[in-house]
Every structure is written in structure tokens, then in C-alpha cells.
Amino acid sequence: MIFALLAGCASQHRVTVINNENYPVKYAESGQSEAIFSNAYPGKKTYPVTCEKSCYPAHPDLICEEPDDRCHYIGKQISPVLQTQFTVQWLGHASFLIKTPDEQTWLLDPVSGQFDWPVNWAFVVSGGRNRNTPNWPTAAELEAVNAVFYSHIHYDHFNKSDIQAIGAKPNYFVPLEFSDYFPSGNYNITEMSWYAQTKLGEVNIHFVPANHFSNRMWVPFLYSDYGKTLWGGWVFEHQGKTLYFAGDTGYSKHFKDIQEKYGEIDICLLPIASYYHPEEGNWFRYVHTTPEDALVAAQELGCKVMIPWGYGNKSWGMGDVSAHAPLKRLLYMKERLNSKVPAYILNEGESISL
Template sequence: MMLVVGSLWLTGCSQTNTVNTLSTVQQPLTADGRFKNLYPGEKSYPLTCQQDCYLPQATLSCKTDAPAEQCRYTGPQQWPELDTGFTLRWLGHASFQIQTRDGQQLLLDPVLEQFDWPVNWAFWLSEGFNRQLPAALSEQELAATDAVLYSHIHYDHLNKSDIRRLGAKPHYLVPLAVAEHLPQQQLQITEMAWYSQMQLGALKVHALPAHHFSNRIWVPFLYEDFGDSSWNGWLLEFNGKKLFFAGDTGYSQHFADIQQKYGDIDICLLPIASYHHDTDGDWYRYVHNTPEDALSAAVDLGCKVMIPWGYGNASWKMGDHSSHAPLQRLLTMQQRLQGQPQGLVPLLILNEGDKVKL
């Protein structure tokens, strides 16, 4: 069964959002009408670390080395000269501020404080901590936002309190069936199916597949709204230069598909966290990259530079050993894979709040 989407405009009272839906291809659905991945079923992985995956790294200055907790990366960077016109700042977890050469500012998956209530409360009760506050944007910077892109509706990627703070000025770009989850405050929202695109000034935005899932109703092991909305990666294209944000995703054939359609990617923002869990490791990895999966994805995508995310002092450490265990594993695996394509991926490793022009 496939989804067929046309253009739909919803208007009404003064607080009603305006929603436009763009669809180029038909996204697959399950038999009961829920969104699903392009490549479901049993998976195989090019690489899997079996032992000594978290070796101490001289380039990580940490409060504790085993596990790597509360760290700062102090090592050399490896990225090539790219001149893409993109300036980016990592705010923590999956949140990025992107600025383009023509003066636009975009936010990717901004979650600027904690989870929305009551999940923030439930997380604190179950885990015993809240994340440290991530790198802050000033009110002036927030007011300068032209567009906000969300990859999916999970609480660590979409925060309704941030939307209320950002207000109606930005254009909100979201996956299919996500608009209903945004607060009604006269927002301009475009839902974008996989492989649809739209123009924002000189910037072309492509909605791309990810290998993940969605739900917003948070009851452990009871996901009543599982798959009711879709999940995206995003490709930003500016004067032929490309920045790819993978969103939450496991490793699958979709990375190679993206490279085949769009060519090598200049900047790849790839997740490396939330792949580990003592009781359900296979499920976590199915929908989240391990660090070595991210290196394999970077090869598939032809990344000229890879920027990892998901770890950090302002992370929730969901499905991970510690705040910087994923980065520790990434560095361990890149060193171990020297001579193989995954070991040659140029890495630009940021600390939360770092800003770079590429």
C-alpha cells in the first residue's frame, strides 16, 4: 500500500496554522496505513566492533576515561577546504544552527532545553538526571531564524515549547503528518515527502529518507501512535554545494541511494549515538547508527567531511554508556580502520557551541 499526497491548505481562525504538503514520490505504508522504512526487515552491517571498542583517547579531556564522561575534544581537525557557503554551529545533541552565504538562518531539530513536559519529568524520575543546558542562542539570534527543519517527532528532536518561543516568523519544514503535532499559532508549515524539494531564496531544500520510526505517545513498550507520522533526513543545496543532515537513522541502503541521486556530499552531519542498550541492543542499532555505521554511511554518501552528533555534555545519554562513549568509540574505530575506506573519512569533531565556516 502506498501513500498518495497532493497539496492541501488548511486555513481558519486567527491561530490556525497554514499547512502545505509536497510529495514527489509515494512513500510506502504498512498494511494498516502506518509509515515504514524503505528497507525494512533483517539487516546486515559492514562493520561491527566486537571488543576494546572504547579505548582512551589522548584527544579527549574527560572527567573520567572509563566510561568517557564529561569530556572536551582537544585534538586536531581533518576537514578539507570546501568553500560551501555554509556556517554551522552545533548546539548539542541533534540541534544545529545553519547560516547560508545569502544571509539565511535555519535551525535543525532545535531542542533548546529539556524534553517537553511530562516526558522531562518522567525521564528525570527514571534516569535520575536532566541534561545540562545546551549552547544557548540569544533572543536576537532566535528572532533571525528564517526556517526550522524537523526530522521527526521524538521528544529529543521536536520541542513544542521551543516552537512557541520561535513563533510564526520562521517557515517550518517537517515530514509527512507532522504538522498536527505543532502548536496552533499561525505557523507556516510545509510537510515534505521523501525526495520532494522546495526553494528558500538561493537555497534548495530536499527531504530525504531515514531509517527510523516515530511516536509521540510515551508509554514504555506501548507506542499507540507508532508510525502515524513520517521521519526525514534533509539535504541543503546552495550553489551546488551540499550539506546533509541524516536525522535519527540506522544504517541501510538509503545512504547509497542518496549518493547515487545527488552525488558526493560536501558536509555530512551524521548521528553516532543511542545504539547501545543492555537489554535491547539489536533494536537500538536497527534505528540508530553505531559510530562504525556512521563511518560506513559516510563512505556510501561520499562525504568530504563528516561531523558527528548525538554525544556530548548536554546529551541525555539515551542508549549509551556515557556522555562521550560514542565519540570515544568513533575515534577508536577510525584508528583501527586505517587503510580501509571507513578509516579515511575526514572528521570535524565539535564541542557543543562550536561554530565553523566551511
């Protein structure tokens, strides 16, 4: 049974919870005092294909001012004729501006600058690089935003200062247990479980699984909010046409599950970065798809076009060889795997109507 529950909280947010009780995702591990959210397919993964060496050859369609950095994709692209009437603009990292077929304006994981304090300061002190200012909607475009969607609570996907700038006018759609993390105000928030659904205008909204994790606060030996909030992706459907935003995710069987439930996906926004860290072994790949994982996922999803994200001149370059290395690896592995899924490569700020 799927039900909606209206809830109030001290912050005065208007919170609606839409829960699919047929799909439990919260579990109590041995020795834990309370249940936390878990992946649908936890445990060790088997990956269909892995690039072992020489994974980042130069590509004639990727022009870089520095090795794998300050790059621009110039390749000739053929836009599939899908007639979805969705327009997709990539703002940078995981942030997208979406124009829907019924003329709504939506934001996905909008983060316009650095992380929220104090992580912005700690990240740079620990050796991370400041992010270049990303492309961002104009004031008029922000005023027109009807809805904002978040995939999970991590700082590079959810930024309180951006929520305050966007304001309380739009509807906010988030995973379960998310609303307490919003800044103070009177926001209209809908929390959703996996495979819960709702509707905004003429577009059906579905929250779907991802293979990831959540945490935002960690005080050594005192407190951690690991697993307190859910994570996932979004499927938007209008008159049989679908757009899928995966959020941060590693490769797992959930891609096949999504295809089985919603059919072949017209537009797939898939992550291809943050899979590499020389000191963390396979952990980064467990929660972030490699470019070849994303290509396999696109095949399993039945994507009619794949739009990759996560790389770029205005990313943080987290867990990667360099800012554009994931795109070089994608271009190489797409040819090596003879992938038939069309890939439309956007530079940050560019858009496409499909």
C-alpha cells in the same frame, strides 16, 4: 508527479504539503486498520563492520574530567576547503544553527532543554538523567531565524516549548502528518514526503529517507500514534554544494540511495550515539547508527567532511555507555578502519565554516 497542496486545520496553521507520489512510504500491515509509515528497507540488517570488544580506549585528544564524561576534544583539525559557504554550529545533541550561503539563519531539530511534559518528568523518575543546559542562540540570533527543520517527532528532536519561543515568524519544514503536533498558533508549516523538494531563498531543500520510526503518545492498551508521522533527513543544496543532516537513523541502503540521487555530499551531519542498550539487543542499533556504521555511511555518501553528533556533555546520554563513549568509539574505529573521510569534531557550541 510532485505536487503541493494547501490545507487548513482547526489550529489555524498555514500548512503546505509537498508530496512525491513516485515514492510511497505508507503501508498497511496485516491486521492493521489503517496504513502507517514504514522504513524504505525494513527487516533484519546486515552491518558491514562491528566493534566487538575494547571499543572505548582512551584517546589523547579527548580530555575528560571523569571517565567518558565532562570531556573536551582538543585534537588538531584540518578543515577541508570546500567553499560551500555554509556555516555549521553544533548546539548539542541533534540541534544545529546553520548559516546559509545566501545569509539565511536556520535551526535543525532545536531542543533547548528537557523533554516536553510529561515525558520530562517520567524520564527522570524512570532513571534517566537531567540534561545539562545546552548552548543556545542569543535572542538576536533567534529573531534572525528564517527557517526551522525537524527530522522526526521524538521528544529529544521536537519540543513544543521551543517552537513557542522561536515564534511564528520562521518557515517550519517537517515530515508528513506533522503539523497537528504543533502548539496552537499561526505557524507557516511545510510538510514533505521523502524525495520531495522545495526552495527557500537560493537554497534547494530536499527531504530524504532515514531508517527510524515515529511515536509521541502511548497509552497502554488504548492508543498509540506509532507510525502516524513520517521521519527522515534533509539535503540542502546551493550552487552544486550540499549539506546533509541525517536525523536519527540506523544503517541501511538509504545512504547509497541518497548518494546516487544527489552525488557526493560535501558536509554530512551524522549521528553516532544511542545505539547501545544492554537489555534491548539490536533494537537500538536498528534505529541509531553506531560510530562504525556512521563511518561506513560517510563513505557510501561520499562525504567530503563528516561532523558527528549525539554525544556530549549536554546530551541525555540515552542508550550509551556514557556521554562521550560514542566519540571515543568513533576515534578508535576511524583509525582501525583507516577511514579516509575527514571527521571534524565539534565540542558543543563550536562552529565551522566550510
